[in-house]
Amino acid sequence: MNIVIAPDSFKGSISAIRATHLITQGIQKVLPEVNCIKFPVADGGEGTVEAMVTANGGIIKQQNVIGPLGKTIKASYGLLNNRVAVVEMAEASGLPLVSENLKNPLITTTYGTGQLIKAALDDGCSNIIIGIGGSATNDGGVGMAQALGISFKDAHGNEIGYGGGAIANLVSIDMSSLDPRIKNTNITVACDVTNPLCGKEGASAVYGPQKGATPKMVTQLDANLKHLANTVKTQLCVEMDNIKGGGAAGGLGAGLMVFCNATLKPGIDNVLDAINIDDHLKNAHLVITGEGKMDSQSMYGKVPVGIATRAKKYNIPVLAIVGSIGALSPTIYESGIDSIISCVNAPMTLEEAIANTDELLIQAAERAMRMIKMGTTIKKKGDVRL
Numbered sequence: 001m002n003i004v005i006a007p008d009s010f011k012g013s014i015s016a017i018r019a020t021h022l023i024t025q026g027i028q029k030v031l032p033e034v035n036c037i038k039f040p041v042a043d044g045g046e047g048t049v050e051a052m053v054t055a056n057g058g059i060i061k062q063q064n065v066i067g068p069l070g071k072t073i074k075a076s077y078g079l080l081n082n083r084v085a086v087v088e089m090a091e092a093s094g095l096p097l098v099s100e101n102l103k104n105p106l107i108t109t110t111y112g113t114g115q116l117i118k119a120a121l122d123d124g125c126s127n128i129i130i131g132i133g134g135s136a137t138n139d140g141g142v143g144m145a146q147a148l149g150i151s152f153k154d155a156h157g158n159e160i161g162y163g164g165g166a167i168a169n170l171v172s173i174d175m176s177s178l179d180p181r182i183k184n185t186n187i188t189v190a191c192d193v194t195n196p197l198c199g200k201e202g203a204s205a206v207y208g209p210q211k212g213a214t215p216k217m218v219t220q221l222d223a224n225l226k227h228l229a230n231t232v233k234t235q236l237c238v239e240m241d242n243i244k245g246g247g248a249a250g251g252l253g254a255g256l257m258v259f260c261n262a263t264l265k266p267g268i269d270n271v272l273d274a275i276n277i278d279d280h281l282k283n284a285h286l287v288i289t290g291e292g293k294m295d296s297q298s299m300y301g302k303v304p305v306g307i308a309t310r311a312k313k314y315n316i317p318v319l320a321i322v323g324s325i326g327a328l329s330p331t332i333y334e335s336g337i338d339s340i341i342s343c344v345n346a347p348m349t350l351e352e353a354i355a356n357t358d359e360l361l362i363q364a365a366e367r368a369m370r371m372i373k374m375g376t377t378i379k380k381k382g383d384v385r386l
Contacts, residue, residue, distance in 0.1 A: 141255015
């Protein structure tokens with residue numbers, strides 16, 4: 001019996017890799033002879049590099065980069081065996097790198113993300129996957145583009161500074177020094193949002209507050225991104241502000257498309273294609289996936305539904321083991337998920353659940369296997385029709 005184990009991380013608790021090991025332990029308590037095929041998965045956000053490197057046998061490399069606040073930090077990226085690079089922008093320009101009292105999207109920059117792209121080019125990669133979840137920035141990808149050689153000048157001919165606030169000073173864009181390797185590089189952006197660059201559904205209005213933007217700052221940031229889009233349209237003859245998903249990561253989505261000719265693709269699809277999961281699903285008898293909380297949001301680009309959609313093509317049953325179950329969309333089962341069980345086995349606080357995640361996940365996997373074993377026993381007793 002082949003079981004593909006492909007969970008996301010349980011946010012705030014354990015990594016996807018750790019989850020695969022714990023689920024395997026639970027399975028083998030009941031069915032020790034089962035072949036467990038472990039595929040830790042991420043959706044383009046936190047843990048994407050680790051998951052893809054683990055699944056593909058690649059390596060994680062480190063690079064000194066300019067962090068979101070302009071200081072030098074160390075950031076990691078993945079290098080897969082097929083010379084594909086995997087970059088998490090959050091490693092270089094992410095919100096976890098900025099303390100609460102220093103959040104300010106007027107000054108935070110994506111420059112470090114551009115440096116990670118350049119490091120991947122230096123490694124000889126012509127295919128780069130970039131996960132853009134967890135951004136601390138709102139600069140439209142200008143910092144990223146500056147790191148790759150594009151110049152953004154003010155009225156005095158000087159390079160504008162870092163951050164979404166500095167875009168107000170933009171007068172001209174010079175693409176002539178863009179790293180020439182970009183033209184021959186396939187850059188795919190893992191993106192699950194559809195927000196445009198500007199407006200009430202844009203990067204600044206929707207995501208700016210979580211990055212520290214006050215209402216006044218949101219108005220300023222939105223105006224600056226609109227100014228960037230107008231300048232790009234006038235000087236580069238490219239529409240920037242109507243790109244579906246362009247508002248992702250403070251406009252980095254649009255910036256990557258305009259300045260690096262990148263393609264936006266749902267994050268989970270990027271990951272599943274890169275780890276060639278379909279090749280393993282074809283021969284699976286069961287798929288076990290999971291995440292910290294399954295609710296109505298799980299239908300939108302999350303790992304379990306992405307996995308289930310793939311498995312459904314091969315008529316493989318899918319079980320989701322989750323930390324908790326919220327209000328579910330009725331379509332969750334139509335996606336290919338056949339059943340959902342929670343790790344929580346008694347009334348407890350979130351803190352208690354997180355503290356005991358290892359044992360709870362092992363026990364949940366064991367219970368699931370006992371149910372499956374019981375089902376096969378019922379079937380052996382005769383022709384049972386439900």
